[in-house]
Amino acid sequence: MLILLAVIIGFLYASSIYMFLRRSIVKLVLGIIFLSHATNLLLFVTGGLRSGEPAFTQSDGSVDLATISDPLPQALILTAIVIGLGITAFSLVLVYRFYKETGTVDLDELAENDQT
């Protein structure tokens, strides 16, 4: 499971970098989405993987530290996903407005603007 996750995380990082290197701004936003998903998975792995164990106390309030899965990374991911959702929505709207105003989604045209 750990190896599979490691491969998936690596693949997501690689594809996000590939998307960053494309010329279209829409693909840039896609790259950011991949990058944040890769990071969420990475956060998930940092707590250590324990399959089949709950992330909460037993019904009598006792905690078995040897078997409990770490709940903290899951809480962190939840926060990161929510923030990521808002930011993705904002960047998509930004790209759309940018396209409406300039009629292009080409990154190279963005660079030319710097010289003026």
Added chain:
Amino acid sequence: MSLFIPVILPLVAIMLLLFSYRSVRLQQLISMVSMSYLLVHAAIILSKVVQDGPFALQAGGWPAPFGITFTADLFTAIMLLTTSVLALLVTIYSFGFIGETRKKAGFYVLIHGLVTGVNGSFLTGDIFNLYVWFEVMLISSFVLITLGAEKQQLRGAVKYVVLNLIGSVIFVTAIGLMYGQMGTLNMADIALKLRETEHTQLINSSLMLFFVAFGIKAALFPFFFWLPASYPTPPMAITAFFAGTLTKVGVYVIIRFYSLFVVSDQATWQVIILIIAGITMVSGVLMAASSYDIRKILSFHIISQIGYMIMGLGFATVIGLGGAIYFMVHNMLSKTATFLAGGLIYKFRGSYDLKEMGWIYKDKPLLAFLFLLPALSLAGIPPLPGFFGKLFLIYGGFEIGAWKITAVAIMVSIVTLFSMIKIWNEAIWKKIPDESQARAKNKLPGTSLWASIIMVALIVALGLSTGYLADYFFEAGRQLLDADLYIKTVLK
């Protein structure tokens, strides 16, 4: 409770502002009240820290390594106070400067959102909570920079948004790795564990990721390209506030993390930081020297001044850090003041291009002085605070024998003076290029003018009272170097 007010009060103000959405006057009144109270409250926190030393509060009463901690030491309190001063003055400035459409689109709401994020980042003692405050700050700044949605603004915003988002993702990655290695997110707890375990070099990977993430926010050398592309695009009042606070939050966090987490390999980190500081200073100032747009020149100067602050951190001595903190305060005030004056010059003449301008001294001498004083302060002319900031930093460099970087710092300040004189000569002193053209002499909004005057008065006051205040800044540096004090404050 007192440490939560700097983040809770702006949030309450945001709610009230959203309820009074239709009336710009009411929004201005609410903003004035909340910003003024924030200033008073920051002064209360500062006086408490000066009297009783650093203190911490645990959110929800959860004990320290488990809950979220808010901490204030002298460095935090000084930064809070300076930010509150800037927020209040920029709010007053914006009354006459920002157009009606932007005000109706929620300018005051967003400024409060920005202040919430900045104050939260200063106060928090938990690295994941820091990430959340960073996002609060970033999303407000994203909307502020696009507010009005002009073509130029959207172009700048795309670069700003993309690079800062990548920075945030790197930040979260670093948090994940840090948690995997240390098993805790509380900054004091991490620092304590680092001092008790032996294999601390393992943490260098996440420290480097942190450094890159905050380097992007602070606009350090290889990561600063978003700043000159995006800062000049929104109205000057917004740029002025960004220039004063956003990059400084990055610097603040770099200093805080360095003092707590760099336990082993200190010499290596010092070399890395000093090299990056040197290149940041030189590249920023050279780009400023070759530019002819007021906003671009001032934006490039932000980068070069960030280099000075990081240089003070690289010395890692009381004088170096105290000097860096003094320099940050001076820079937040002076930089914002130059942007505010630049905005007034734009209102007066209707252009940002130096080549089309001239004779402001003849038409409006007050405006000329409002620009001249902060500009000279940035260049480092006594008795203005920029001189003392550089004096402390250069003294700190001589003290530990870092000759090369100190020499670079002195050279850079000469080039800074050159490019400030360029604005002076071109915009204010020279004859207007085309005599036949009627010179624009627009009426200046009174509130903006007064905000600018107060800002310049504060800069002069800071410079003249350096003798009394310097000890507090060095005390703040001493507290930063004494990581045990921070750990004890949080985990008592």
